[in-house]
Amino acid sequence: xxxxxxxxxxxxxxxxxxxxxxxxxxxxxxxxxxxxxxxxxxxxxxxxxxxxxxxxxxxxxxxxxxxxxxxxxxxxxxxxxxxxxxxxxxxxxxxxxxxxxxxxxxxxxxxxxxxxxxxxxxxxxxxxxxxxxxxxxxxxxxxxxxxxxxxxxxxxxxxxxxxxxxxxxxxxxxxxxxxxxxxxxxxxxxxxxxxxxxxxxxxxxxxxxxxxxxxxxxxxxxxxxxxxxxxxxxxxxxxxxxxxxxxxxxxxxxxxxxxxxxxxxxxxxxxxxxxxxxxxxxxxxxxxxx
Numbered sequence: 685x686x687x688x689x690x691x692x693x694x695x696x697x698x699x700x701x702x703x704x705x706x707x708x709x710x711x712x713x714x715x716x717x718x719x720x721x722x723x724x725x726x727x728x729x730x731x732x733x734x735x736x737x738x739x740x741x742x743x744x745x746x747x748x749x750x751x752x753x754x755x756x757x758x759x760x761x762x763x764x765x766x767x768x769x770x771x772x773x774x775x776x777x778x779x780x781x782x783x784x785x786x787x788x789x790x791x792x793x794x795x796x797x798x799x800x801x802x803x804x805x806x807x808x809x810x811x812x813x814x815x816x817x818x819x820x821x822x823x824x825x826x827x828x829x830x831x832x833x834x835x836x837x838x839x840x841x842x843x844x845x846x847x848x849x850x851x852x853x854x855x856x857x858x859x860x861x862x863x864x865x866x867x868x869x870x871x872x873x874x875x876x877x878x879x880x881x882x883x884x885x886x887x888x889x890x891x892x893x894x895x896x897x898x899x900x901x902x903x904x905x906x907x908x909x910x911x912x913x914x915x916x917x918x919x920x921x922x923x924x925x926x927x928x929x930x931x932x933x934x935x936x937x938x939x940x941x942x943x944x945x946x947x948x949x950x951x952x953x954x955x956x957x958x959x960x961x962x963x964x965x966x967x968x969x970x971x972x973x974x
Contacts, residue, residue, distance in 0.1 A: 692957030699867035707742030709940035732761035755804035776816030878972035924955025
């Protein structure tokens with residue numbers, strides 16, 4: 685298998701790795717509230733295998749999803765992993781019994797989480813680890829140096845190939861980059877949430893990927909009269925328009941929409957390839973006030 689050039693958007697890079705710009709986010713394979721096992725384990729395995737069959741070479745997961753559930757499904761479905769497949773994971777938060785995401789960024793926490801991801805995914809090194817900052821409410825000011833430095837040490841030990849950052853401010857991105865290379869930034873960003881516009885452009889100029897989480901609005905799906913109007917003109921779903929807008933927004937944007945259904949996965953992939961006109965883009969830009 686080689687990285688797909690037929691998927692919408694073609695390919696982009698994560699450091700020295702080439703991936704399809706349309707990827708797959710595995711969070712929704714866990715149970716309700718990202719807790720517990722999949723409601724339909726066979727469907728969860730099937731959607732991952734279909735993603736790879738479609739040419740997707742970037743899968744985003746974490747041991748915190750479930751917790752200790754999603755990585756197991758990824759391993760069951762795809763191990764041994766194709767050489768071209770990049771499996772990205774995330775550290776910096778644990779899960780509590782109520783389904784919360786308490787920060788866990790002490791050096792011992794981060795080392796534990798990296799080793800947990802290694803074991804559950806069944807690999808000797810992780811392709812990409814994103815350092816998650818902030819909390820469940822969003823980004824928080826503060827230094828990333830100590831936490832990111834722990835991941836740099838693990839990288840030097842050969843346990844991590846590439847590093848990224850997640851849920852971060854522009855200042856934290858700059859601080860991390862001053863310590864060691866950052867191959868991607870994973871923040872909340874979509875048609876309605878445009879606070880990272882300047883950061884997206886800066887990273888594009890520097891050849892660094894930007895990976896929006898909640899590209900379709902997350903737990904509260906995007907709703908907008910402008911989005912609906914553009915979708916109606918194209919006889920498409922609003923979610924297709926939202927994904928297509930992201931791909932056309934900047935060439936360094938990588939998509940990781942999630943789903944637990946094969947049919948929905950195919951819809952997401954096809955929808956991302958929708959060609960939007962300049963008039964469409966101008967109308968969509970009114971949603972986020974760009």
